[in-house]
Amino acid sequence: MRKKIRVVQFGVGPIGASIARLLREKESVEIVGGVDRDPAKAGRDLGEIVGAPDAPWGVPVSAHAHTVLEKPVDVVMHTTSSSLAAVMDELLECLSAGCCVVSTCEELSYPYRKHPELSAKLDAAAKEEGVALVGTGVNPGFVMDKLVLVLSAVAQRVDFAKAVRIVDASKRRLPLQKKIGAGMTPEEFRAQVAAGIIKHHGLPESVAMVADGLGLVIDDISETIEPVIAKETVKTPFLEVAPGQVAGVHQIARGTSKGQDKIFMELQMYVGAKHPADTVELRGEPNLSLTIPGGTHGDIATAAIAVNAIPSILAAPAGLRTVRDLPLAFFPPHPLS
């Protein structure tokens, strides 16, 4: 039997907890530590924090990454923030400790256009240590970019690419329902958009990845965020939305050339959405479309795609990688046997 993959969970919020529970099921993985700055978590057992039935795991969570990364670690699962600037120090600390990193930081998924200098810095740091890092997730990381590129493999020519993700937020966590403005007045919603509070991160990153992957030359990436207004009362386990109130977000990102759409990415995430689905459409030779009825489940799938990326990132050439060049697939239960 080969050695197990030694993994650290960096960030133990809802997504990090979900990842940690899934890691625990992989017999080829050994969870060797957790990191979280929250004083309510630091010092406790990771299994207890994530509500594992088999807790305690004997895996301490520390407030400081360096104490955890002193031990031999192969991969860090990083789930702390959407902002690349905010997590640079965390990522660099993991890389300089010689660890590969799989992160759910949305801006890391394809950072070259918005953050060229940070991208170069991460790439250099990873190469210096001979390790690789990648930003992944469902969106960005799958529905609006990887799936588009996978479908394009059977196209002879692509002139236009579109992805539409419709999510029924009724079945999601309360924090997510609040994050999309469910139950607000349209005015409250617009104020929170203006303040940068209501926003799904990552659509421009998906547009950039698809543009580069398809060779579609675009001169601008723009984004709009509008409320979805409830037409009838919507009840969720957590809250109730009255007609005229906000049910959620309707966000559109466009990649354009001289004002013309080349790439169109649309996210509708609201309570009471009737026909949730992920759809990809390519126009060219031939026209192609692809649908995931019901849509990729946000919470389950985010943990899955992050954990499933572990074999790929360990096998990847050193440097900053993206899901554009990583072959994502399943992480089988016993890949090391």
Add this chain to the structure above:
Amino acid sequence: MRKKIRVVQFGVGPIGASIARLLREKESVEIVGGVDRDPAKAGRDLGEIVGAPDAPWGVPVSAHAHTVLEKPVDVVMHTTSSSLAAVMDELLECLSAGCCVVSTCEELSYPYRKHPELSAKLDAAAKEEGVALVGTGVNPGFVMDKLVLVLSAVAQRVDFAKAVRIVDASKRRLPLQKKIGAGMTPEEFRAQVAAGIIKHHGLPESVAMVADGLGLVIDDISETIEPVIAKETVKTPFLEVAPGQVAGVHQIARGTSKGQDKIFMELQMYVGAKHPADTVELRGEPNLSLTIPGGTHGDIATAAIAVNAIPSILAAPAGLRTVRDLPLAFFPPHPLS
């Protein structure tokens, strides 16, 4: 500007011709030669053979690979046979000339289970020359394997995988309509199945790739081929099928564990199919499905996926590769600029 990718087309049947025409559109590709044993083709211009509007290309087709491979060649596009045993010498000749190979040989798509010794021989030959080869196509190569594995990237657990491809052969080439038995009596069909003439190759290879990719342990791969019987008259541009005659094939491959289906691949390819589509289904956590309405177009897509594999195979580590580990995507018009 970097050097163009120098490509040879090996095999100039319908698929090879379609690939050659698509290669001609890629500005980063230079077609440097063709190979075909057919005396009606050898010695002629490749552009003329493939019916290119801009023929002649000044690209000679030779009956002998070695005369073409004497020149510097980066990639050989290989489209001669479904049988790996039959093409071993051709593949080894390309590899020993230092060329990467993209082949539509169905049995090459995932050859480890049926041909472990040939697989090892190809892998060693490729590594010795520092080049890579891959077998690709729509099926095997995409619908029943790569798409299944891509979808599995968002699954936490997979217990069962299924792919169904329904093709309306009415719109396909006459040779394909004949190949699936359209217009035969059921007895003629069964005789041709027994003789190994009627058979879509590659389903067991897809089953094997998916089993390994998902970590599903299977102890047997079995396959059945039945006729689809026309219930009403079907007319195509080439032939007419009367009620009671064969409209096409219904082929099923199963990967089983102790008699229980773990992987189920179904191909229905017949004239007059009403609802053509490619569908993938995963059962596990969560259940997932994915549909390509209308289905991936066989002829257009086969040429596309082969040509689109060129950047991936050039970037791949030396050895025998499969679409399981290659990140397939689009080959943009100007990847070298």
